[in-house]
Amino acid sequence: MNNSLPEGLAAKFAEAKVRLHEKERKSKQHIERANLRDEVQFKATHGLLVVFFLWIIALHAIGLFLFTRGFLLTRLVLEQQSQCEISSIGGVVNSMTDLTLRRKHGCWHPKTFDKAVIVVIDALRFDFTVPYEARDNASEPHYFHNAFTVLSEVAASEPNNAILFPFIADPPTTTLQRLKGLTTGTLPTFIDAGSNFAGSEIDEDNLIAQLRRQGKRIAFLGDDTWVALFGKHFEQNLTHPYDSLNVWDLHTVDNGVNEHIFPLLEQKESKKWDVLIGHYLGVDHAGHRYGPDHPAMSNKLKQMDGVVRNLIEAIDSKTLLIVMGDHGMDPKGDHGGESQGEIEAALWMYSKKGIFGKYPGRAASVANPRPVAQIDIVPTLALLLGVPIPYNNLGAPIAEAFVGPDSDNWENLVQVNRITGAQIRRYQQAYAVARKEEVDGDSIASTYWIRGESKYNTLLAGGVPHADAEHWSSIFHDFSAFQEENLRVCRNLWARFDLVSMSAGCLVLAGSIAILAVYARGISGGRVEITGLFLQCIGIGMSVGALTAYVTGFVVSTKLSRTNTALLGTALGSMAGFACALVYIKWRLLPLWPTSVWGALAALFTVSHALLFASNSFTIWEDIVLNFFLATFGIGALVHSQRQSDLTARALGAYHSLVFLILVRVASLSKLCREEQMPYCVSTFYASATTSVSAPYSLSLLLLMAIALPSVIKSFYKGTKSYEGPASFWIGFSFRIGLVLNAVYWIMDAADNGEWLSIDERLLKATKMFVSQLILAMGFVVGQVGFAWAQVCLGIELSSKQGKKAPLEQNPTSKKISSDSGGSVVLLGYSNLHGTRFLLLVITWALPLILLQKPLGGISMGILLWQILNVLEIIDCNELNDSAIGPVVLGLLGNAHFFSTGHQATLPSIQWETAFIPFTTIVYPWSPLLIILNSVGPQILTALSVPLIALWKKQPKQCGMLSCVMVCIATFILYHTVVATSAAACAGWLRRHLMLHKIFSPRFMLGGVVLLVVDIVVSLVSLGALRWNFMAVAEVFGYQY
């Protein structure tokens, strides 16, 4: 056919075709270029928003840092060391031979023993070692009773050879802190409690260093914390440390100690050392894993009983044997706090020499023993072994060890107390000099000392011709009173706070509250376009502030250190910059007080929650109060939804409000009571009050959750026909498989704990580890990468004209996009495009967060996910996307589930064992991170969900959506900032309160951790993930934000 056309026509035709093609290509290029421009613009805008929130994080970090510096004040550490040649009561040795002689016979006082075997049984509570006595007919012995009987048996049958005391620890009752106390003889500082994970070498004078300096050879076996603290003082070839942190391993450390300790006691080997230290960990680990009332504890204690019996056999009469606990444990087997069970350990001293007597003026009995402070072991051991008393020691010599078997060696008793007291005085003077303070000569303590000294001197000078017991005893009591009074004074002194630093911290935190309040609630219109202006002004203010502070730091000397002044200046300067920026947009400023009922309710919840911390009795009942707030919200939502004109909205609102209310009630059933809530509270989180093992029924609940939870989430997608695209694979398949694996993990764990299965323990452990690592990888690696690449949950439905009506007409959730000659194409899930995709992120995080909770905690997290979806629907039905109530309720939900996942604002309730879910040992930085994910998992899950308040059920082509998300995020952070600031300010205000370290300090620390974690998650993860969400939506519909 073509052949028949004329030549010219064919050419023209081809030309036209090329032109058309060119035009098409150009327009395509144009669109592509426009798209690229939009993308770059979006990314830049998004980046600025992230920077703005990074600034908020920096403000919070600076505020919390400054406050903490002033609040958890550390004691000044003196570097002086006691020396053999300079006794505390005078008498300097000049010649070398004298010194050698002194070392041989005892430095400041004649020694009693050449050698010592010191056995620490970690967490040996006093009541483990004494015979059980029934209080009434109904009470029965626990598993920990009558298992470790040797100590009390020998103390009763050979009172001159052995003596058993309740051994009172200073809180915090963590091993590292206790080892420091047991060797330096001084008081702990609160801030050190957190550093239990990585102990660093002690730079204060201590018993181990003194022993080493006087030429004693020290062998060490057991808990490797000792090696971190004193490693260089131990004989290298006689040291066998074992990893101390795997609290689920009951036997490795103990078997290791046993393997070496008995050979070392044999005649030939025992010449190689002078002091042998062994630290057993099995009792502590049995407590952490099972709680004290468990057969495993009974077995462990019986094993220790055998060990001590063998030790008694093995030692000679020149050797002192000491068995002690470093702290006790609470009824669940944990420790760290200051309850009676935690601070009351056992101390047992034994020698074949028969040196022990009775405390003067006290009818001694095994049934009513005298409690001894833990630091008292320091001067006691130093004097018994003939080494100088460590410089910083505040303890007293234990009288029973010096008064002689007939309890009449008064002179010796007075001597040791005088030597100890003189050292305490010497330390006190050096401390006053170091702090540039006056020595208080008229203090009560000084009065006791001076009185004792004058009596002593009179007696020595022969002023009392026939010195009798009465005279001696009065001197002894003066010296004792001096030591006790001095200890009391030091306790108060070191609880002193740096008010300047604390106020600076509070100031920065309060400033950040004002900024967030203005940014979140005080500006009309969008946030996106003004963020650039804010950042500019903040930058300028920050530079000016930092510079000013730096210069001021040189000119005037403030009470703050130079670094802290610079930090404060930077923070204040940047905040001033923000305030200046407001001048440029002043016509857009709104009043900050709430203008709607919901806004008022949100403000009321936030302020009331913050005010709880002003009272200890409200703080301890925080869990109940939070549930009350949530129930109030549920009822309010129920009432409000009934005023909607639309019938569907009314029905949905009522349904979701009711489900929300029921779930609040169900979640509140799981709880772990804190000590102060007793007896008005029943713990349900663990199988019983005396164990930390989960109840078997919680395992079946986990299986049930694996089946039900994905279906629940699916039903929320079905409502907008969004169960399309990646949704079914992510929710119906991956999430479900993950939850089943989670149930499998915890069932294996229970089997391992209860020894249900007869399969090899190692195989079971390896499988467990594999399953948990698989779940974590699913959530944190595959899930996150998958989220970045995931498409939107969008489906397409074709319908013909002849058929029934297109879904569009019945249901506003879909969008009809084209209609030609009789058929139409309908987009399913269009109306919730952003929300359904973003929820996938929350779900991927939920999986590992559920695994990292105990079984019942996992259930609580599942309920939380359901409640978050309820809240989103309630917000949508009642059109509350712009109100502050959504983010505040999410914040409350996160905090409420903190309690239902078995946590409390106390140190002992931290679930350390979480670190061993995916690993067998401590792995940095993952182990601390896992413990944080476990502790504040609920807050993290709600922080991830915050953008959904703005995105849920919103069509993608809507202006100002990103701004809306910013408002939600800022409101959410505002809530947490108010709570954390109040917790800090109240702890600072009530710093003299009796319950400071029991109630207010832990709550402040919780508030600080939650604030920082929430800040980071919401600003980096939630806000960061929005980038991919908007890009995925833009792929289909173009950029609109």
Ligand SMILES: [Zn+2]
């Ligand atoms: Zn311990």
Ligand SMILES: [Zn+2]
């Ligand atoms: Zn422990």
